[in-house]
Amino acid sequence: MSVQTDDIPASKLAQWQAVGLILDQNARDLQAKRYGRLQEVISWFKAIDLFRRAEMERLIERKPTPSDKRYHKTWLTALIAEGERLLTTLRQNGGLPRNQPGIKLSDIEATLEELYDTQAEWHGSLSPERRAALFKEIFDGPKS
Numbered sequence: 001m002s003v004q005t006d007d008i009p010a011s012k013l014a015q016w017q018a019v020g021l022i023l024d025q026n027a028r029d030l031q032a033k034r035y036g037r038l039q040e041v042i043s044w045f046k047a048i049d050l051f052r053r054a055e056m057e058r059l060i061e062r063k064p065t066p067s068d069k070r071y072h073k074t075w076l077t078a079l080i081a082e083g084e085r086l087l088t089t090l091r092q093n094g095g096l097p098r099n100q101p102g103i104k105l106s107d108i109e110a111t112l113e114e115l116y117d118t119q120a121e122w123h124g125s126l127s128p129e130r131r132a133a134l135f136k137e138i139f140d141g142p143k144s
Helices: 010-032 037-060 066-092 105-123 128-140
Strands: none
Touching: 010 037, 010 066, 037 066, 037 105, 066 105
8 A cells, every 4th residue: 555655754654654664564464364363353452553653753852744643544444444344243243252452342332433533633624724623622621
């Protein structure tokens, strides 16, 4: 999966590229039927963790570049699609068995909701001014 980089050095995009590599590997594992359903779910959660770290470092702790925004949108969409696929497959096949990490369908559903919220927050129709006002309101809060 290739994303426009706006001539930014690869070293500056390493975090986003790592997310893409993990997603690609997860897709290859799925096609090859290497692992069971639980491992697919665990791999998805690991990809989300890596995505969230890149999101924090590239979008929240600094001003994001156009490439950062593009990678964020691309990988977020891929994670949502994979989560929906997992949820559909698991529901069709009786859910997840009891497992050592204690992962349940409700964990996948909740994580998907968070991803959809992230999508609306970063790539929805809120104007930059309204988004800034909401961030200020949420994080600064009323002073009492």
